[in-house]
Amino acid sequence: MPTASSFPALGLYVHVPYCAALCPYCDFAKTANFTAEIQQRYLQQLVAHLRAWTAIPSLRSKYPRGFSSVFFGGGTPSLFADEYRPLFDVLTPLLQPGAEVSLEANPDDITAARLKVWQQLGVTRLSMGVQTFQPEGLRVLRRVHSAAAAHHAIAAALDVFPALNIDLIYGWPGQSMDAWKADLQIAIALGIRHLSLYSLTYEGRTPLGRQETRGVVQRASDDHLADLYAVACELLGAAGYLHEEVSNWSLPGAACQHNWLYWQDQSFVGIGAGAHGYLADPHGPGLRYAYGRSDRTFNQHALTSITDRPFDGPTLSSTFGVTVDQGRDLDAWLTELVGSGLRTRHGIALDAALHRCHLLFQPTPVLQHGLNTGLLSIEAGQLRLAPQEWFREAAWCVEFLGSVTPANIL
Numbered sequence: 001m002p003t004a005s006s007f008p009a010l011g012l013y014v015h016v017p018y019c020a021a022l023c024p025y026c027d028f029a030k031t032a033n034f035t036a037e038i039q040q041r042y043l044q045q046l047v048a049h050l051r052a053w054t055a056i057p058s059l060r061s062k063y064p065r066g067f068s069s070v071f072f073g074g075g076t077p078s079l080f081a082d083e084y085r086p087l088f089d090v091l092t093p094l095l096q097p098g099a100e101v102s103l104e105a106n107p108d109d110i111t112a113a114r115l116k117v118w119q120q121l122g123v124t125r126l127s128m129g130v131q132t133f134q135p136e137g138l139r140v141l142r143r144v145h146s147a148a149a150a151h152h153a154i155a156a157a158l159d160v161f162p163a164l165n166i167d168l169i170y171g172w173p174g175q176s177m178d179a180w181k182a183d184l185q186i187a188i189a190l191g192i193r194h195l196s197l198y199s200l201t202y203e204g205r206t207p208l209g210r211q212e213t214r215g216v217v218q219r220a221s222d223d224h225l226a227d228l229y230a231v232a233c234e235l236l237g238a239a240g241y242l243h244e245e246v247s248n249w250s251l252p253g254a255a256c257q258h259n260w261l262y263w264q265d266q267s268f269v270g271i272g273a274g275a276h277g278y279l280a281d282p283h284g285p286g287l288r289y290a291y292g293r294s295d296r297t298f299n300q301h302a303l304t305s306i307t308d309r310p311f312d313g314p315t316l317s318s319t320f321g322v323t324v325d326q327g328r329d330l331d332a333w334l335t336e337l338v339g340s341g342l343r344t345r346h347g348i349a350l351d352a353a354l355h356r357c358h359l360l361f362q363p364t365p366v367l368q369h370g371l372n373t374g375l376l377s378i379e380a381g382q383l384r385l386a387p388q389e390w391f392r393e394a395a396w397c398v399e400f401l402g403s404v405t406p407a408n409i410l
């Protein structure tokens with residue numbers, strides 16, 4: 001997947017954990033319990049962390065041209081506009097020419113004034129959490145916006161940001177096939193260039209997850225979910241969308257560069273409560289880290305300088321207050337690569353992966369059957385899974401991992 005410029009790809013993820021109200025299905029790092037002072041401190045800390053990460057000498061020398069893409073995720077990044085100025089003062093000089101800058105927005109936050117500020121700051125792309133256009137679905141998901149508000153917000157946003165993504169959720173309790181088709185047809189008719197379609201997950205620590213455990217709500221059957229997914233593939237394919245990844249479709253030229261970093265083993269710095277980061281290593285498993293989910297802990301952490309110390313896990317932990325995955329090895333790297341790559345239209349670079357892990361490929365009977373029947377293909381060294389199977393990628397991943405053998409024992 002080419003990036004906007006020819007410089008090495010490096011992403012920046014900025015997490016903004018504040019929400020006006022909490023949705024019962026959401027398990028992201030978020031809080032509706034805050035004051036203006038807490039938020040102000042949080043935004044100051046984001047600036048300090050961005051400065052500190054980008055001052056690390058080894059990162060500067062590896063990525064001298066800075067960030068190729070930025071993603072403000074939440075929580076609800078659209079709660080702020082002008083408040084991001086100090087952050088952009090630091091960020092803008094660190095952006096590669098043509099860098100993509102996405103910001104997640106809730107429909108109720110879209111105003112002409114905010115759209116203008118985001119554009120002036122350098123945001124290039126909005127990602128709006130619509131979830132559904134059906135009043136019944138908005139009620140079940142306890143969204144605070146109405147269908148009419150979503151339509152108004154989309155119309156206003158498209159005027160300023162033609163590169164608009166909307167998120168829709170499918171498989172909500174009671175959702176019919178007709179209701180899902182209606183949502184897809186609305187998105188297509190509106191000319192939305194990028195769609196993220198998520199199957200509703202029931203997370204243990206959310207109110208919806210607990211309701212499901214108690215039997216108060218019932219999760220959609222696997223067959224119904226598979227049918228909803230199949231209809232999305234069919235309708236969006238017919239409307240000219242490229243199926244980029246199991247949950248993402250885009251019109252030609254409208255792919256999200258930042259998403260592709262995650263799916264293709266590229267580096268991204270993450271900052272903020274609950275943010276994750278990954279620093280890829282072409283010869284090894286790379287380094288993964290995560291910030292704790294509490295905004296208060298993030299606010300209280302006293303940053304120390306990293307410029308005069310070695311760039312390793314313990315130093316990153318003590319400097320940024322992050323947890324570094326210390327036990328990471330090439331097995332973990334390969335499992336992640338296959339798990340994310342097999343759900344995308346580009347698949348995985350098989351030969352390069354085998355070479356890096358010193359493995360030989362000896363397909364299991366199931367994998368071989370997949371290759372014989374065209375569900376899997378290997379072309380120019382890329383192993384690809386057919387889109388109708390992305391939904392079952394976990395099972396294929398297990399087969400793949402059973403199909404590799406250490407090169408030295410044969």
Ligand SMILES: C[S@@+](CC[C@H](N)C(=O)[O-])C[C@H]1O[C@@H](n2cnc3c(N)ncnc32)[C@H](O)[C@@H]1O
Pocket residue numbers: 025026027028073074075076077104105106107128129130131167168169198199200201202203
């Ligand atoms: C973390 S939210 C942030 C966006 C924004 N705050 C909003 O709610 O519109 C990003 C997206 O994740 C998706 N999402 C969150 N929880 C989910 C769940 N349990 N199942 C499926 N999708 C979910 C929603 O589509 C949401 O728009």
Ligand code: SF4
Pocket residue numbers: 018019020021022023026027028030074075076106129
């Ligand atoms: S879905 Fe969005 S608005 Fe709702 S709680 Fe999660 S981050 Fe906040």
